[in-house]
Amino acid sequence: MVRPELVCPAGTPAALRAAVDAGADAVYCGFQNATNARNFAGLNFTLREMQEGVTYAHERGARVLLAVNTFPPAGQTPAWKQAIEDGVRLGVDAIIVADIGVARHVACAYPQQRLHLSVQAGASSPEAIRYYCREFGVKRVVLPRILTVPEIKAIHDEIPCEIEAFIFGNIGMMAEGRCSLTNYATGVSTNMDGVCSPAHAVRYEEDTRRNLTARLGVFTIDRFSCGEQAGYPTICKGRYCAAGRKSPYYAFEEPVSLNLSSLLPDLMRAGVSALKIEGRQRSRAYVHAVVSAYRKAVDDCLAGRPPLLPDLLALTEGHRETRGAFGGRRWR
Amino acid sequence: MMNSAENNFPARLQYLPLSLLAPLPLFTLQPLLQRVITHLSRRRPELFARFGAHTRKTFLIDPLNLPFVFLLRLDPRRPQLLARRREHPMAHDARIAGTFLTFLDMVDGRLDGDALFFNRDLVIEGDTEAVVCLRNAIDDMEGSVADDVADFFGLPGRAALFVLRRIKRNSGELR
Numbered sequence: 001m002v003r004p005e006l007v008c009p010a011g012t013p014a015a016l017r018a019a020v021d022a023g024a025d026a027v028y029c030g031f032q033n034a035t036n037a038r039n040f041a042g043l044n045f046t047l048r049e050m051q052e053g054v055t056y057a058h059e060r061g062a063r064v065l066l067a068v069n070t071f072p073p074a075g076q077t078p079a080w081k082q083a084i085e086d087g088v089r090l091g092v093d094a095i096i097v098a099d100i101g102v103a104r105h106v107a108c109a110y111p112q113q114r115l116h117l118s119v120q121a122g123a124s125s126p127e128a129i130r131y132y133c134r135e136f137g138v139k140r141v142v143l144p145r146i147l148t149v150p151e152i153k154a155i156h157d158e159i160p161c162e163i164e165a166f167i168f169g170n171i172g173m174m175a176e177g178r179c180s181l182t183n184y185a186t187g188v189s190t191n192m193d194g195v196c197s198p199a200h201a202v203r204y205e206e207d208t209r210r211n212l213t214a215r216l217g218v219f220t221i222d223r224f225s226c227g228e229q230a231g232y233p234t235i236c237k238g239r240y241c242a243a244g245r246k247s248p249y250y251a252f253e254e255p256v257s258l259n260l261s262s263l264l265p266d267l268m269r270a271g272v273s274a275l276k277i278e279g280r281q282r283s284r285a286y287v288h289a290v291v292s293a294y295r296k297a298v299d300d301c302l303a304g305r306p307p308l309l310p311d312l313l314a315l316t317e318g319h320r321e322t323r324g325a326f327g328g329r330r331w332r
Numbered sequence: 333m334m335n336s337a338e339n340n341f342p343a344r345l346q347y348l349p350l351s352l353l354a355p356l357p358l359f360t361l362q363p364l365l366q367r368v369i370t371h372l373s374r375r376r377p378e379l380f381a382r383f384g385a386h387t388r389k390t391f392l393i394d395p396l397n398l399p400f401v402f403l404l405r406l407d408p409r410r411p412q413l414l415a416r417r418r419e420h421p422m423a424h425d426a427r428i429a430g431t432f433l434t435f436l437d438m439v440d441g442r443l444d445g446d447a448l449f450f451n452r453d454l455v456i457e458g459d460t461e462a463v464v465c466l467r468n469a470i471d472d473m474e475g476s477v478a479d480d481v482a483d484f485f486g487l488p489g490r491a492a493l494f495v496l497r498r499i500k501r502n503s504g505e506l507r
Contacts, residue, residue, distance in 0.1 A: 011468070012382075012468060012471060012472035013472060014441070014471060014473065014474055015471070017474075040464060040468075041384065041386075041461045041464045041465045041468070042382040042383065042384070042464055042465035042466075042467070042468035043382075043468050046381075198461070199460045199461035199463075199464040200459075200460070200461040202460040202461075203458075204455075204460065206457065212455075224452075226452075227452060228452070229451065229452070230449060230450050230451075231450065232446075255450075281446070282444055282446055283441070283443075283444040283446070283467075284441055284471055285441055285442055285443055285444045286444040286446070286447065289444075314447055315444055315446075315447045316447075316450075317446075317450055318450060319450065319451070
């Protein structure tokens with residue numbers, strides 16, 4: 001069994017250090033602008049912070065993967081080119097891209113730079129992945145969270161690059177890189193502005209009985225009764241009234257987090273080279289807890305022991321976990 | 333495991349400060365609070381870097397088990413931390429409510445804000461983006477802000493923080 005790389009999120013320098021100290025093999029992060037898909041308020045890295053982060057990680061044997069994984073709108077490619085130039089200059093170990101124009105720019109301008117294909121590219125077939133490998137020299141593909149383990153194994157056998165698969169964190173049912181629900185509700189694009197449910201458009205109201213209403217733009221997307229677990233304010237995980245329904249229901253997906261600890265050995269046997277933890281928007285406490293837990297679980301697998309993971313339920317959305325499509329579940 | 337430490341802490345004990353501290357005249361607290369926030373802003377200038385356009389925003393920090401609330405304004409030129417009685421209406425851009433120990437754990441970097449929100453241990457109202465900025469700014473500060481504040485008060489401050497953390501740990505053990 002090949003030792004997989006544990007790829008961990010960092011939304012801030014403190015989270016980067018927490019991830020590296022907890023045993024991350026690689027950390028992924030982005031700059032403070034729309035060039036990455038976690039362009040949230042107060043999050044991400046300045047140039048100086050990125051430089052310090054790269055140094056910190058490299059001194060401890062960890063790699064830094066720079067996410068430049070959004071789609072530049074027409075006429076705005078300079079910001080994406082600048083992010084790539086900065087990343088190359090600062091010595092990041094790989095650049096994660098989604099847009100074919102951005103991929104081509106990296107391949108042409110920096111042919112020695114290692115290139116990863118973001119989950120945002122939505123490449124889920126051997127044909128699509130081989131295209132990216134052939135045209136842009138992509139070395140690793142981050143697979144969308146819509147595949148079963150046998151399907152991942154089948155893809156692995158047909159492509160010339162490494163596979164990175166999500167193992168923990170927030171999970172949506174939308175085809176990644178294609179979802180326009182936030183754009184519809186707020187005018188801000190997840191795929192081009194890099195932010196799903198921008199905080200400026202989110203409002204929470206709790207009444208005197210502790211019932212919580214969550215709004216995105218002008219839309220009420222959920223109402224949680226007192227004591228009921230809440231979720232992220234994303235449209236895809238909201239509850240809605242509809243004709244023929246007696247009560248509000250989850251029209252798309254329920255608030256739930258991915259946790260594939262039980263599938264780690266299967267994923268590793270399927271040829272997955274890198275195991276990815278979601279959560280650049282989360283705190284350093286989350287990063288430390290999840291990375292530590294998965295570091296031990298992966299090491300257990302490699303030693304032939306069953307992976308024993310501490311309870312991470314307290315960190316999950318809605319206090320619920322799923323194996324999603326990886327465990328054979330079909331989306332609605 | 334990170335979880336709200338006082339989840340199962342006996343409710344009567346958790347809310348004891350609400351009545352114990354009720355007679356405390358706030359004018360005695362005010363000079364201390366202003367010195368604390370001035371000290372913190374000098375010691376942790378990086379706190380302001382993640383605020384962007386939100387440096388003029390006013391946060392109502394509402395520790396539900398204390399008889400007063402705090403008004404926080406993180407303007408780098410003139411940071412403010414004021415104590416006010418909860419029943420007095422106060423203009424603010426965003427309100428963050430939770431128990432005092434929850435806030436302590438958050439500034440210590442021991443609890444995840446999203447998890448607290450999912451668990452309904454944290455209430456957020458008003459300008460969500462400003463709150464997210466505040467959360468990210470505090471979370472990016474290395475070490476413990478609580479330690480900084482305790483150090484500011486010297487031995488009594490460190491002793492008080494030790495006792496609070498002890499209470500927090502014991503409350504976790506009660507689960």
